[in-house]
Amino acid sequence: MRRLFQFRGGVLLKEHKRDATAQSVQPATLPKRLVLPLQQHIGEPAEPIVAVGDKVLKGQLIAKPMSFISAPVHASSSGTVVAITEHPVSHPSQLNAVCITIETDGQERWKERQQAVADYHQLPPEKLREMIRDAGIVGMGGAGFPSHVKLNPGQKAVDTLVLNGAECEPYITCDEMLLRERALEIIVGLRIMRYALQAKRCIIGIENNKAAAFHALQEQVRNTGADFIEVVQVPTVYPTGGEKQLIHVLTGKEVPAGGLPLDIGIVCHNVGTAYAVYRAIEFDEPLISRFVTIAGSVARARNLEVLIGTPIIDLIKECGGNPSTLSRVIMGGPMMGIALHDESIPVTKVTNCILVNATISDVPLASKGSFAMPCIRCGNCAVACPVDLLPQQLYWHARAKDFDKVQDYNLFDCIECGCCDYVCPSQIPLVHYFRFAKTEIWAQQQEKILADAARERHEFRELRLERDKREKQERHKAKRAALTANPKTKAGDSKDSAADAKKAAIQAAMKRAQAKREVNNIPPKNIDNLTADQQRKVDEADRRRSDDQAETKVKATPQTTNQANTQSKNSTAQDSSQ
Ligand code: SF4
Numbered sequence: 001m002r003r004l005f006q007f008r009g010g011v012l013l014k015e016h017k018r019d020a021t022a023q024s025v026q027p028a029t030l031p032k033r034l035v036l037p038l039q040q041h042i043g044e045p046a047e048p049i050v051a052v053g054d055k056v057l058k059g060q061l062i063a064k065p066m067s068f069i070s071a072p073v074h075a076s077s078s079g080t081v082v083a084i085t086e087h088p089v090s091h092p093s094q095l096n097a098v099c100i101t102i103e104t105d106g107q108e109r110w111k112e113r114q115q116a117v118a119d120y121h122q123l124p125p126e127k128l129r130e131m132i133r134d135a136g137i138v139g140m141g142g143a144g145f146p147s148h149v150k151l152n153p154g155q156k157a158v159d160t161l162v163l164n165g166a167e168c169e170p171y172i173t174c175d176e177m178l179l180r181e182r183a184l185e186i187i188v189g190l191r192i193m194r195y196a197l198q199a200k201r202c203i204i205g206i207e208n209n210k211a212a213a214f215h216a217l218q219e220q221v222r223n224t225g226a227d228f229i230e231v232v233q234v235p236t237v238y239p240t241g242g243e244k245q246l247i248h249v250l251t252g253k254e255v256p257a258g259g260l261p262l263d264i265g266i267v268c269h270n271v272g273t274a275y276a277v278y279r280a281i282e283f284d285e286p287l288i289s290r291f292v293t294i295a296g297s298v299a300r301a302r303n304l305e306v307l308i309g310t311p312i313i314d315l316i317k318e319c320g321g322n323p324s325t326l327s328r329v330i331m332g333g334p335m336m337g338i339a340l341h342d343e344s345i346p347v348t349k350v351t352n353c354i355l356v357n358a359t360i361s362d363v364p365l366a367s368k369g370s371f372a373m374p375c376i377r378c379g380n381c382a383v384a385c386p387v388d389l390l391p392q393q394l395y396w397h398a399r400a401k402d403f404d405k406v407q408d409y410n411l412f413d414c415i416e417c418g419c420c421d422y423v424c425p426s427q428i429p430l431v432h433y434f435r436f437a438k439t440e441i442w443a444q445q446q447e448k449i450l451a452d453a454a455r456e457r458h459e460f461r462e463l464r465l466e467r468d469k470r471e472k473q474e475r476h477k478a479k480r481a482a483l484t485a486n487p488k489t490k491a492g493d494s495k496d497s498a499a500d501a502k503k504a505a506i507q508a509a510m511k512r513a514q515a516k517r518e519v520n521n522i523p524p525k526n527i528d529n530l531t532a533d534q535q536r537k538v539d540e541a542d543r544r545r546s547d548d549q550a551e552t553k554v555k556a557t558p559q560t561t562n563q564a565n566t567q568s569k570n571s572t573a574q575d576s577s578q
């Protein structure tokens with residue numbers, strides 16, 4: 001029997017789980033349109049590889065990941081791509097995001113799938129991670145972190161793989177129904193993940209209010225003889241399903257602040273993720289559907305197996321909800337869910353629950369804000385916080401926009417569980433302030449990254465200009481030094497030497513021409529017995545040649561000629577003076 005530990009804080013909540021677990025899970029009706037956001041996960045959004053008008057098959061890749069921390073998107077059914085544009089999505093900011101819209105053809109025609117993997121042990125762990133990545137599997141407990149990344153421990157050894165079946169928020173029962181109805185598949189998926197991680201053992205944690213799921217799992221573990229898997233019931237205290245809280249309850253170990261479970265040799269995955277891994281490896285089936293709880297003010301609260309991209313309004317109608325009376329729809333549970341601003345928002349890979357028109361007492365987060373009163377410093381929030389934070393201090397500093405101080409108080413350790421909200425007698429929407437502060441800090445960090453990059457570019461440019469200037473100065477200095485060392489060297493010397501070289505080349509060419517002419521002066525042959533006319537022509541040619549030579553000599557030696565002229569003039573002068 002495993003010893004269990006208790007995390008500090010937490011709250012006891014009304015469960016509201018009976019209605020939705022009263023009947024088995026059915027597939028939801030195929031919608032006319034599927035809206036598939038390019039970002040349904042943590043990391044970079046995927047990039048579309050289809051265009052408007054393209055026909056697609058069920059399971060076909062329609063958007064590919066753009067980095068390691070990203071996930072592909074697949075068509076959830078066959079049909080035609082009718083839009084790739086911004087569409088409302090579930091996000092606290094209520095901003096739209098780019099989605100691929102498929103008009104379904106009702107035929108559910110699958111893409112061609114690979115044969116089932118006969119024995120995954122024959123594949124290396126990296127191949128399994130690759131298959132899991134290609135299937136677009138992300139953490140289905142709500143975080144949406146790409147599973148292939150979480151299944152890659154790198155150089156770190158994994159001792160324990162924890163499977164999280166502690167679905168602790170009120171109303172949500174999709175994991176419980178999955179555990180009840182697909183227990184064997186979950187065990188197979190868990191074994192595949194264990195092999196990918198090379199983990200020594202596995203622990204499945206289930207809250208003690210899910211007896212049917214617990215027994216179903218125990219039976220399958222027994223049947224498969226997997227003695228390295230332990231199924232453990234944990235107390236039903238909110239938020240036991242938090243990753244760090246469940247790890248502490250099961251092992252007594254604390255994940256370090258700002259660290260990961262892997263830092264203490266543990267990896268934690270959701271039961272839905274294990275099921276998706278099973279489908280991917282055994283059937284080459286990407287993540288295109290999931291179990292979703294539809295609860296609250298609907299005639300038939302239940303769980304449906306829903307294609308990713310199905311508009312939530314379709315599910316509300318299918319469960320007997322009245323579209324004309326919708327006042328508040330929450331995606332997720334009442335503690336951590338997001339209030340939706342548009343009913344055309346689609347189900348994504350991380351949508352676990354659609355909560356329709358939940359009443360004020362049921363939904364602590366949604367009820368607060370308009371009734372908020374001043375903080376009375378009662379300290380209830382600090383007692384309830386499972387992460388040992390001081391929510392009232394975080395609240396003061398977040399409200400004052402003192403973002404350095406909120407970080408000093410470990411804002412980023414807050415898991416946004418809402419326990420502090422729930423117990424606050426002043427009904428202050430504390431988590432709202434914490435989310436606001438986190439968003440502002442992330443935005444500031446992003447701005448700082450951009451500003452740092454711009455400053456680095458500017459500093460590099462300044463350095464380059466400074467270096468160029470210094471090098472120029474050094475060149476001038478070296479030249480000046482050379483001039484000082486050899487005063488005869490003048491600035492125009494290089495120009496003169498070029499002119500001298502040119503002159504020398506001309507003279508050499510003239511010498512070559514002269515030599516040629518001298519060769520040509522060799523008396524011509526065959527000049528005997530010439531006629532008078534021939535002799536006259538020869539004489540004329542000789543005369544022209546000798547004239548040319550004389551002229552060339554004059555041109556070639558102007559100095560000599562000038563000297564000769566001068567001498568001639570001088571001699572004339574001397575003659576005349578005599
Ligand atoms: S529970 Fe509310 S009123 Fe009490 S200290 Fe915290 S924030 Fe203030």
Ligand code: SF4
Pocket residue numbers: 381384385386387388389390391413414415416417418419420421430431434
């Ligand atoms: S929301 Fe954050 S601060 Fe509030 S109880 Fe949960 S972890 Fe603590």
